[in-house]
Amino acid sequence: MGGESTMRRVLFDVAGLIARIATGVIFVAHGWQKWQSGLGASAQGFREMGIPMSELAAGFSTVVETVGGIFLILGLLVRPVALLLLIDMIGAIAFVHGGKGVLSQAGGWELPGALGALSLLFLALGGGRLGLDGIFRAVSRRRADRRAAEAELAAHTAGRTTVAGPPPEGAGGPTTTTRGIDETHEVPREPSTPRSGRLNDEDMRDIDALVSDEPPQHREPPNH
16 A cells, blocks of 8 residues: 555656646746737737736736746746636636637637646645655655654653752762652652751751761750
8 A cells, every 4th residue: 555655646746747847838838928029018919808907917917827837847836826827717718718619729718728727736736746845845844854853852861861969968868869760759858947946055966967977966855
């Protein structure tokens, strides 16, 4: 299944590349023809065909077909470009070719219909991996995978690394050093001090003994 899926993906990429180049060349040819005729002549032709806002429509059609065709060939911004080209072809069918039948010999919608269908296909599926969009996505995906791997490695290393400080001076009882994540720390408790009142001489001697690592002397019971 994995090899079959890979083969289908490769076939789609190759087919997408061929379809993009062929469609882009046709669009560039029509757009370049409008460039050579001039925006004024193109607008005049659009006006004679009954296209509303002929100057704006002529400028939109010229730029979108020329620049959009180049972008299709390069595989750059395929989906946004395909949307603009689809709008261009829908306008051509609606205002010029729709009422003249199918065949292009009679001025029908054969050519704009095919180009519009290809633009719709690019809009839905993209242009494949064999283009600038595919290259940019591959580079971005590799960077994201590398960052995720580095973050996982850092988290794994931080989880296995244990930091154990020396036990407080004079604190009794053993202190364990953790060797794994699931082991627990035994934190020695510091000697408690009275919350209120003043320390007497015997309390001070006990504290001095703890600080100097000497066992505290037992207090003698007070004489009653």
